[in-house]
Amino acid sequence: MSDTSTIPVITVDGPSGSGKGTISQILATKLGYHLLDSGALYRLTALSVIKNNLDIDDVDAISKAALELDVVFEPQAEGEQKVLLNGEDVGVQLRLDETSAMASKVAAIPQVREALLIRQKQFRQAPGLVADGRDMGTVVFPDAEHKVFLTASPEIRAERRHKQLIEKGVNANIRHLLKSIIDRDERDRTRTVAPLVPAEGAFVVDSSDLSIDEVVQQILDFIGVSEA
Template structure:
């Protein structure tokens, strides 16, 4: 059983996917974190972002675990070290977006991502989960929101951590990243043909999760809800 949740940054994919995984008792794959992990590891090992061969080796050797908690956060463990906080920074997010366009890195991570699929099920958070990684998934979600709303959410998130930022700068960063993701030649960001498209601009996380769970139940993909 696989549910894919694709969409642009700031649409709420991470929190929605975490809550779905907890509710169903399924495994979780944060595919965007894999690219961030490659970027972070490359930075630590002084591997250039245009060194496709070197980055592919890093991708093949990633030792990573995703551990969900009850506070809508996922701890990311890289080679035994918790890198969750650093992984969520705008700087590392920018590295990931640049690395994601490299075919060698994407190929190296494809098999790794598919290996996360195991019983009783998997929730996949990413940008090409339903179009490339798991094209046969029985339920594909494309979650989006307006750029203004996504920038506002990001600003609130940063401010809650005491980080200063400007709304206009965040919106520009979001639009630039959207353009890169949607216009890349390999696995561009787009809804799968059979995806259920959900606009979260005016919806709460709970409303989005309830909507997806209802659809999963309608399709016979779930037997019980363990926790919401």
């Protein structure tokens, strides 16, 4: 395997609803970098398990599927992205309840988590990578030159999530969403393995009162890139 340690990586970590997915996609587009949506890899592994009729107890087969995922994240306009698995657009399939349920099962398998750690590192390809997740700067790419931690108040994140669900035609209670976010934040911050914390030296951006364009500009300023 060739040495990829000199290939630039920008990690964008943060809690759910902080906007890191949208921001990462825009950054990747502007910089011409590859994109890694690390959170989607468990759903993609789950989808691979379903498509190939793998036995959930066959740890070796599932780990192999995770390690060999043929996946590409293609940033689209307005901070959207297309997810290709074996060349097929699987964006809709990733959101199915069946995929979510299977993702929870595969995520509980330690060997799968180890395989996906290796697979995530393989996304580091020239000319560079924007890696979106929760432990990109602390665990996966600790040597990244630029690390960003994107956050927002629980109230703002609940409002954003509520808006997303309503736009999709899903009924949602904003108070329940807020409690869920606060509870998850506490679990993520206090967990023993890869707690959700800013990486050492990370540029912390609170997006609560910022537009998407303002957040992107702050990050570009941080990494020393001027827009043409």
